[in-house]
Amino acid sequence: MTKIIYLLDAATGVFMGESLHPLDPVETERAGEPVYALLNPLLAVEDAPPNTPAGMRAVRSNGAWTLEAVPEIPEAEVPDPELPPVPEPSDPPQPTFEERVEALRTEVQAYMDAMARSLGYDDIKTAVTYAEEPAVAKFQLEGKAFRAWRSLVWEACYALLAQVQAGEAEEPSKEALIGLLPPLEGLPDPAPPAPPAPPAPPQPDEPIEQPE
Template sequence: MDIYSFHPTAREFLGRSLARLDPLETEVSGSDVFLLPANATFTVPPTYGENEIPVFNGTAWEIVVDWRGTEYWLADGSHHIITDFGEERPAEALDAEPIEEPVLTQDDYEEAIQNLFEKTADSRRYEQGATAFATYVNSKDSEWAAEAQAFVDWRDTVWRYAYDQLNAVQAGDREQPSVEELLAELPEPNWPA
């Protein structure tokens, strides 16, 4: 006959073993009588699944959730480990530590916009950069002067738009966009034909 042991205080199922015969009671009764040690029962625990454990309530087994050892994080960044059976993971629990998005600063936007200017100048074959491109406004070559003027006009429009959006964010009139979102909103240059 099998016996089923449980923890002396938590009363969770620990395992199965073979019961020993009680020689005196077996002789007296004329049939097999088995010894039942402390913290054990002859009652078979029910089948249980992953993250469950049978707990003996004194007369019967109950199935209880068992997430012990499970780590989780909350949105506030706090780290938790479940240490007791019967404790559920909160519905809002995260499987990994939340990654804080870096706070974007005005410098991040300005750097991205300046990089856009540099790439645009380079794409028009002004490899000395945006500042050099803008100086061609005074060129004696009318084609270069017109192209440089279109670049300067576009640059000024972009900066005005960007700073207007910064003011709108600071005033609470719009959510702060990502750098990519702001770049996608910027007007295109209007190059001369």
């Protein structure tokens, strides 16, 4: 035979649930029949609690069951999550002197290439290759002019940048640097225009046929 016991909260006497009544193994073996263990009345009882309506709970007090309202559990206040501070916008890093110098060198190289392309070459390196090619005098003269000009340009560019680094001159903008470079000289004079073609000689008048 199975018996049900009713568990209690030892501190408050509140009904906690049901369980099977444990047997006393020693007494059961001695008696030859089930003998249930003694109960601690603070932890379990054999009489069932009354029906408990919603919002109520059964409590064991002074050997009897009573009903009481289930106390409301205050909701724990959940603090608002702390958002990380928004970093203040910072100015973008300024380029170093070496980076600015490299940008100026790139601008100078692009300027010389553009000058060579204006005369039909791919770039200034291509134009310079014609300096030692005598097959076409015009191309050779242009190649020599570009080769000399390239050396003068880089000499002036590096001299100015050295003054800037030493604090002897202000750092120029890309546009201002181009205006400080030596001009391209030594190009052959353009071929004179061809003279106009002589007018066609006048054609003799055709004879007028006389009627017969």
